Amino acid sequence: MDTEAGVAVSSPARPLVVRALSVLACGWAMACGGSEAPAPPAAASSPEPWTGLMPRPASTVRRDGGFALGAGASISVPAADDGAAGVAALLAASLRPSTGFALPVISGATGTIRLERAEDAELGDEGYELSVDAAGIALRAASPEGWFHASQTLLQLLPSAALRTSPQQGPWVIGLGTIRDRPRFAWRGLMIDVARHFFTPAEVRRYVDVAARYKLNRLHLHLTDDQGWRLQIDAWPALTTKGGSTEVGGGPGGYYTKQEYAELVAYAAARFVTVVPEIDMPGHTRAALASVPELSCDGVAPPLYTGTQVGISSLCIGLPTTATFVRDVLGEVAAMTPGPYLHVGGDEAKKTSEADYAAFMTMVRAEVAARGKTLVGWEEIARSTPGNSVIAQHWLDEGLAAAAAAGGARVLLSPASRAYLDMRYDLTSPPSAGGLWAGFIDVRRAYDWDPGAVLDGVDERSIVGVEAPIWTETVATVEDMDSLVFPRLLGHAELAWSPRDGRDVDEYLVRLGRQGPRLDAMGVGYFAAPEVPWER
Ligand code: NGO
Numbered sequence: 001m002d003t004e005a006g007v008a009v010s011s012p013a014r015p016l017v018v019r020a021l022s023v024l025a026c027g028w029a030m031a032c033g034g035s036e037a038p039a040p041p042a043a044a045s046s047p048e049p050w051t052g053l054m055p056r057p058a059s060t061v062r063r064d065g066g067f068a069l070g071a072g073a074s075i076s077v078p079a080a081d082d083g084a085a086g087v088a089a090l091l092a093a094s095l096r097p098s099t100g101f102a103l104p105v106i107s108g109a110t111g112t113i114r115l116e117r118a119e120d121a122e123l124g125d126e127g128y129e130l131s132v133d134a135a136g137i138a139l140r141a142a143s144p145e146g147w148f149h150a151s152q153t154l155l156q157l158l159p160s161a162a163l164r165t166s167p168q169q170g171p172w173v174i175g176l177g178t179i180r181d182r183p184r185f186a187w188r189g190l191m192i193d194v195a196r197h198f199f200t201p202a203e204v205r206r207y208v209d210v211a212a213r214y215k216l217n218r219l220h221l222h223l224t225d226d227q228g229w230r231l232q233i234d235a236w237p238a239l240t241t242k243g244g245s246t247e248v249g250g251g252p253g254g255y256y257t258k259q260e261y262a263e264l265v266a267y268a269a270a271r272f273v274t275v276v277p278e279i280d281m282p283g284h285t286r287a288a289l290a291s292v293p294e295l296s297c298d299g300v301a302p303p304l305y306t307g308t309q310v311g312i313s314s315l316c317i318g319l320p321t322t323a324t325f326v327r328d329v330l331g332e333v334a335a336m337t338p339g340p341y342l343h344v345g346g347d348e349a350k351k352t353s354e355a356d357y358a359a360f361m362t363m364v365r366a367e368v369a370a371r372g373k374t375l376v377g378w379e380e381i382a383r384s385t386p387g388n389s390v391i392a393q394h395w396l397d398e399g400l401a402a403a404a405a406a407g408g409a410r411v412l413l414s415p416a417s418r419a420y421l422d423m424r425y426d427l428t429s430p431p432s433a434g435g436l437w438a439g440f441i442d443v444r445r446a447y448d449w450d451p452g453a454v455l456d457g458v459d460e461r462s463i464v465g466v467e468a469p470i471w472t473e474t475v476a477t478v479e480d481m482d483s484l485v486f487p488r489l490l491g492h493a494e495l496a497w498s499p500r501d502g503r504d505v506d507e508y509l510v511r512l513g514r515q516g517p518r519l520d521a522m523g524v525g526y527f528a529a530p531e532v533p534w535e536r
Helices: 014-026 084-099 144-157 201-213 258-270 286-291 320-335 354-370 379-384 398-406 443-447 478-485 488-497 505-514 516-521
Strands: 006-009 059-069 075-077 105-107 113-117 128-133 136-141 172-181 187-193 218-222 274-281 341-345 374-378 391-394 410-413 463-470
Touching (some): 258 274, 320 354, 341 354, 391 398, 398 410, 463 478, 488 505
Parallel strands (some): 075 113, 113 136, 187 463, 274 341, 374 391, 391 410, 410 463
Antiparallel strands (some): 006 059, 059 172, 128 136
16 A cells, blocks of 8 residues: 555554554654654654543544554545545544645545445444544445544544644554444434524634534524514514614624525534424514514514523414414524424423413424424424424423323433533633523533433434533523533533443543543633543
């Protein structure tokens, strides 16, 4: 093979590896003073031992020795593309800035990193096999999702400097071995509340980037609430011109134009993250009511709201305008969302009577179904006999969530006391943001539960997955959001992806600590929780 593309490192013994690499490295990117070149720092030269992967793969077999990616490395895709080229392009784009390598994507030839089609039923829809041997690296999958997840694992096998966006020194050594992996749950989500405080498309894209690194595949956007309406709707322009003009605390708010939303959805889709848009109804609707007087029973628009109470608003059920409004909004949101889900909220409708709630949700279900989408709602939708085609998102009331499952619904798990990223870690950290109502959630507590055992009597087959929400009543900046989301989100990603067997909280905390340099390399300002032995 072309030795410029990569070199097998044969000895498992660390001193030998280091010496071999210091010589090899002279041929590539490192500055070398002659044949007696100094050894590169040990941390940069020994292959990752594969004890830091997050989420933990289903199976790993590590063999002695390593493979060093060289300046002539290429990435090959099958001649019949099947989406591999897009994955290869993203992988190359991730590695070019740090390594300085050209990493061309080639088709129909054998590259250093090979995306290969696997006919392997065991891998399921999203699984993959990654193997590293003396000849290079093979990423085998039956779907583009599988190749993408394999490429994320490959990035974790490289030194953390590979994740930086500025030129770094290699060598880029990967241990030899094989990983076979597939997710436990199909839905692995992050929810961002962009209604209480607005976050720009660029800010949200950054969370997509990091979430996808950890194999999350859903971005649920909480787009509307009492304090703001954040998505342009052509039929009702005041929703954004007025309803998007403020936020909690009275700041300027903001909203996504249709084009910005479409770009965000496409950006996420390229990383195999499906956007789930939420229009919260019939409660949590003060921003809409303040924007459109005809939506209120008395025809008078209440003022915009910048506080943090919940349960203060309801659409006026039974008004013909309300039905038109719901039809228009769901129609436009469905049309601009290629993914299969429409989230209609349904939580805390404290100002809506039981009868009105049931009638309203019956109408909403028909509208969602008419657009060929799957309805997702908070567990309160169980109050309205939701049927078996919906997904109920559990957050507080296990009885309601179990009732939804008993009726045939699938359940998405976001138990507030484990998965709400807006809850504080402890009394004082991080210093400036976070709520208290569901209790403190330190890093251990966020991880130390089993999604298969949260709801009594509910079979694991009814559980669609795990999602961690970051509500933003107290979160106004990306810095605060980062410190609440990270590192806890990595635990939720692992609960959703990794097999239950073999889970051990203390082992997880050590592995999480090994992600520290990777989060640093990605520019993520995580909270350095004291129970984690952080590697710096
Ligand atoms: C609740 C409420 C949200 C709050 C959040 C704060 C749900 C589903 N409804 O969760 O409006 O923002 O708590 O933690």
